[in-house]
Amino acid sequence: MRIQSNGPQSAATKQTEKSKPTGRSDAPSSEAKGKWVADSAKTEISSRAKDMGKAKRVAEDAPDVREAKVAELKRKIADKEYQVSAEAIADRMVDDHIATARVGV
Numbered sequence: 001m002r003i004q005s006n007g008p009q010s011a012a013t014k015q016t017e018k019s020k021p022t023g024r025s026d027a028p029s030s031e032a033k034g035k036w037v038a039d040s041a042k043t044e045i046s047s048r049a050k051d052m053g054k055a056k057r058v059a060e061d062a063p064d065v066r067e068a069k070v071a072e073l074k075r076k077i078a079d080k081e082y083q084v085s086a087e088a089i090a091d092r093m094v095d096d097h098i099a100t101a102r103v104g105v
Contacts, residue, residue, distance in 0.1 A: 045053075076082035 073082065
């Protein structure tokens with residue numbers, strides 16, 4: 001017969017009761033652990049995920065800027081050879097605005 005107390009227990013008493021061996025193991029056997037690891041180690045990657053991984057690697061390997069083009073533009077600006085056409089810029093701005101305005105319609 002066991003007498004149960006309805007009163008408060010100390011934290012030390014509760015911890016001692018929790019740490020008592022129960023005579024059984026809740027942990028999986030080493031054989032079960034090995035099977036779980038083998039099963040969980042199998043993964044399948046979709047072709048889309050593979051393509052995205054490849055694209056990411058290509059982007060990471062690419063230079064951030066086109067260094068040769070930037071150097072050429074810097075040289076032209078320094079030598080006063082770089083000419084900007086205000087009319088061409090205005091035309092392009094209007095064309096871009098018309099193209100984006102149609103998308104929202």
